Amino acid sequence: MKFADEFRDRDKAATLVREIEKLCDQIEVTKQRPLNIMEVCGGHTHSIFRYGSEGMLPPGIELVHGPGCPVCVLPMGRVDDCVAIAEQPGVIFTTFGDAMRVPGSRKSLMQAKADGADVRMVYSPMDALALARKNPDREVVFFGLGFETTMPSTALTVLQAEADGIENFSVFCNHITIVPTIKAILDSPDLHLDGFLGPGHVSMVIGTAPYEFIANFYRRPMVVAGFEPLDVLQSIWMILKQIKEGRAEIENQYTRIVPEAGNDPALAAVAKVYELREFFEWRGLGSIDHSGVRVRDEYARFDAERKFAIPNIKIADPKSCQCGEVLKGVLKPWQCKVFCTLCTPETPLGALMVSPEGACAAYYQYGGVKRQERPETVPAAP
Amino acid sequence: MNVMSPPPRKLGRIHVPAVTLAHGGGGKAMKDLIDDVFVTAFASAEPQALEDQARIDLAALAAQGDRLAFTTDSFVVDPLFFPGGDIGKLAVFGTVNDLAVGGAKPLYLSCAVVIEEGMKIDELRRIAQSMAAAARRAGVAIVTGDTKVVQRGACDKLFITTTGVGVIPASIDLAIGAIRPGDGILVNGLLGDHGAAILAARGDLALETEIESDCAPLHGLIDTILEAAPGTRTIRDATRGGIATVLNEMAEASGVAIEIEEAATPLREEVRGFCEILGLDPLYLANEGKIVIAVPPAEIDAALAAMREHPHGACAMLIGHAYAGEAGRVTMKTTFGGKRIVDMLVGEQLPRIC
Numbered sequence: 038m039k040f041a042d043e044f045r046d047r048d049k050a051a052t053l054v055r056e057i058e059k060l061c062d063q064i065e066v067t068k069q070r071p072l073n074i075m076e077v078c079g080g081h082t083h084s085i086f087r088y089g090s091e092g093m094l095p096p097g098i099e100l101v102h103g104p105g106c107p108v109c110v111l112p113m114g115r116v117d118d119c120v121a122i123a124e125q126p127g128v129i130f131t132t133f134g135d136a137m138r139v140p141g142s143r144k145s146l147m148q149a150k151a152d153g154a155d156v157r158m159v160y161s162p163m164d165a166l167a168l169a170r171k172n173p174d175r176e177v178v179f180f181g182l183g184f185e186t187t188m189p190s191t192a193l194t195v196l197q198a199e200a201d202g203i204e205n206f207s208v209f210c211n212h213i214t215i216v217p218t219i220k221a222i223l224d225s226p227d228l229h230l231d232g233f234l235g236p237g238h239v240s241m242v243i244g245t246a247p248y249e250f251i252a253n254f255y256r257r258p259m260v261v262a263g264f265e266p267l268d269v270l271q272s273i274w275m276i277l278k279q280i281k282e283g284r285a286e287i288e289n290q291y292t293r294i295v296p297e298a299g300n301d302p303a304l305a306a307v308a309k310v311y312e313l314r315e316f317f318e319w320r321g322l323g324s325i326d327h328s329g330v331r332v333r334d335e336y337a338r339f340d341a342e343r344k345f346a347i348p349n350i351k352i353a354d355p356k357s358c359q360c361g362e363v364l365k366g367v368l369k370p371w372q373c374k375v376f377c378t379l380c381t382p383e384t385p386l387g388a389l390m391v392s393p394e395g396a397c398a399a400y401y402q403y404g405g406v407k408r409q410e411r412p413e414t415v416p417a418a419p
Numbered sequence: 420m421n422v423m424s425p426p427p428r429k430l431g432r433i434h435v436p437a438v439t440l441a442h443g444g445g446g447k448a449m450k451d452l453i454d455d456v457f458v459t460a461f462a463s464a465e466p467q468a469l470e471d472q473a474r475i476d477l478a479a480l481a482a483q484g485d486r487l488a489f490t491t492d493s494f495v496v497d498p499l500f501f502p503g504g505d506i507g508k509l510a511v512f513g514t515v516n517d518l519a520v521g522g523a524k525p526l527y528l529s530c531a532v533v534i535e536e537g538m539k540i541d542e543l544r545r546i547a548q549s550m551a552a553a554a555r556r557a558g559v560a561i562v563t564g565d566t567k568v569v570q571r572g573a574c575d576k577l578f579i580t581t582t583g584v585g586v587i588p589a590s591i592d593l594a595i596g597a598i599r600p601g602d603g604i605l606v607n608g609l610l611g612d613h614g615a616a617i618l619a620a621r622g623d624l625a626l627e628t629e630i631e632s633d634c635a636p637l638h639g640l641i642d643t644i645l646e647a648a649p650g651t652r653t654i655r656d657a658t659r660g661g662i663a664t665v666l667n668e669m670a671e672a673s674g675v676a677i678e679i680e681e682a683a684t685p686l687r688e689e690v691r692g693f694c695e696i697l698g699l700d701p702l703y704l705a706n707e708g709k710i711v712i713a714v715p716p717a718e719i720d721a722a723l724a725a726m727r728e729h730p731h732g733a734c735a736m737l738i739g740h741a742y743a744g745e746a747g748r749v750t751m752k753t754t755f756g757g758k759r760i761v762d763m764l765v766g767e768q769l770p771r772i773c
Binding site: 038041045046047050051054086087088089090091092093160164266267381382383401402403 | 623624688691692695752753754755756758759760762765
């Protein structure tokens with residue numbers, strides 16, 4: 038497969054792993070403890086598990102799976118709001134697929150669908166707009182979810198709806214922004230991180246400048262990384278090189294996609310439709326200032342939060358669920374009290390078990406072959 | 420034996436374009452529907468085709484083996500027609516394959532249909548004819564059936580249930596729990612075509628592909644394999660849940676671990692691309708003409724060679740081995756040089772959002 042296989046080359050991977058091992062040996066601190074490198078984005082978590090990259094790294098490197106899975110950090114109360122909207126008569130509730138199974142306090146969207154709500158899976162907000170066009174007597178609501186990666190597409194869909202005079206379409210906006218969250222993680226006292234793999238697709242929209250504070254203020258290196266397994270390995274190598282040379286900079290490994298200055302038309306559409314919320318509630322991480330956006334007053338008629346009565350009740354995460362600690366990288370997924378016992382992908386307690394980008398689901402599905410059982414308990418395959 | 424011959428009575432004819440509830444009422448309308456659509460298509464040389472039950476000669480069955488194989492499956496595929504097949508063809512080959520993977524010679528099928536009112540008679544006729552053609556190709560007879568009509572919304576256009584009967588020769592003893600460490604794990608060709616074809620045919624992905632369902636009867640291929648590799652431990656068809664599910668069932672039932680090589684897993688470039696775009700894992704995509712077999716080490720080469728000579732096994736590959744590891748564990752060596760667990764699928768495969 039062109040433009041994919043080139044980034045999955047086994048020999049190049051082996052060379053990179055050797056170089057990473059060499060660098061790791063030259064970094065003094067790895068003799069006392071492993072370097073903690075957080076991949077912020079769920080896309081990286083998925084790629085790391087899918088290709089088994091984690092198991093190829095030397096023991097001096099510990100990957101910490103960060104909060105960058107928008108489905109995982111969605112608080113239960115917001116799912117309840119979705120269900121409440123979906124259950125109103127006349128509503129067609131549209132959503133990306135992986136949000137369907139996120140547990141609410143009463144039910145998930147998938148259960149609401151089974152109970153008779155008209156919940157439909159779409160691949161793009163434009164599909165939802167097309168549904169609105171086709172069903173003028175119904176209210177079509179799109180579940181806007183995700184970081185800056187998906188924000189422009191919902192913003193442009195709202196602008197399109199306005200241009201076409203479509204009044205039966207609205208967005209239930211749960212878009213969140215990554216930068217305040219990285220800051221909150223860096224301020225967290227129980228966590229020591231040595232570097233970051235930066236989110237590739239978010240950066241495609243926002244560019245690399247918003248991360249400068251990580252290098253300048255917190256003195257941590259970040260490398261904006263692509264999602265193919267060689268991208269990830271090369272980015273880890275770049276982080277180690279910075280650490281070894283005593284540098285803390287924002288570097289861009291994903292230059293084939295990410296322009297340093299971001300994408301102006303996308304940013305303009307986002308700025309036109311959305312404004313920052315004072316704070317937004319994150320599952321496991323609590324309330325983070327300025328970490329979410331809402332629809333501006335000018336577009337109020339496309340805002341499902343204003344169009345429908347929603348319960349808007351804050352629901353505490355289940356007590357036994359330790360998603361927060363896992364999200365911050367304090368606990369490994371299998372160290373959570375309910376991992377694989379009460380919390381499984383079939384009956385997820387915590388959101389990290391729901392999406393394939395969630396660290397727990399990724400461990401469950403693809404297995405932490407490296408961490409969960411070190412070689413002494415993993416029998417060799419022939 | 421399946422030569423068409425005129426049935427022994429005057430057949431009813433249907434004169435309306437679509438099925439209504441009247442066609443399920445048990446009266447003349449129903450008789451007309453059954454006669455015109457099903458009996459005409461399935462007519463065989465068997466003389467008492469219109470009794471309430473098929474009557475099968477026991478002595479003739481017993482002469483072919485020492486165990487009866489008996490299986491049933493329901494088919495609810497959407498859309499009814501898709502590249503490479505339709506629900507009727509699927510309903511015949513699916514049940515034929517469920518018999519064949521046990522080593523049985525498939526002989527007789529039943530066909531029960533649940534029809535949603537409003538279904539076009541022409542479509543129904545096409546499906547019945549497709550079933551008849553598939554049965555002829557597989558060398559089985561459809562000998563009994565049932566027709567129900569339900570009101571709009573109570574089912575989605577058409578559901579078909581086929582039950583199959585076959586005979587297992589005394590010399591064959593396949594068992595899913597029989598896999599031993601060192602056994603080779605083989606597949607008969609390109610994986611995931613059916614799942615990808617169906618998803619694409621639903622038309623809500625705005626993706627154009629040429630991928631066709633691999634829907635095919637596999638008992639001929641299985642005969643060839645068992646002749647070349649009589650020590651074959653077990654054979655499974657990798658339908659819903661894909662080969663990942665079958666491998667997990669095999670590892671668990673046999674108390675072994677299985678490791679496969681991503682590089683040896685045969686995939687059409689188009690299916691790889693399709694999965695890449697949608698965030699799907701081809702190991703979990705459904706197949707309708709693919710089997711996974713476990714063969715003792717000494718017979719791997721013979722089994723592979725025999726498969727590759729058969730039209731349904733031209734792209735056969737040795738994809739991995741069983742070994743004495745943690746019982747039930749399935750892992751894959753990735754082309755990238757890493758290793759990951761291949762678990763059972765939880766629920767439906769949902770596409771990722773970013």
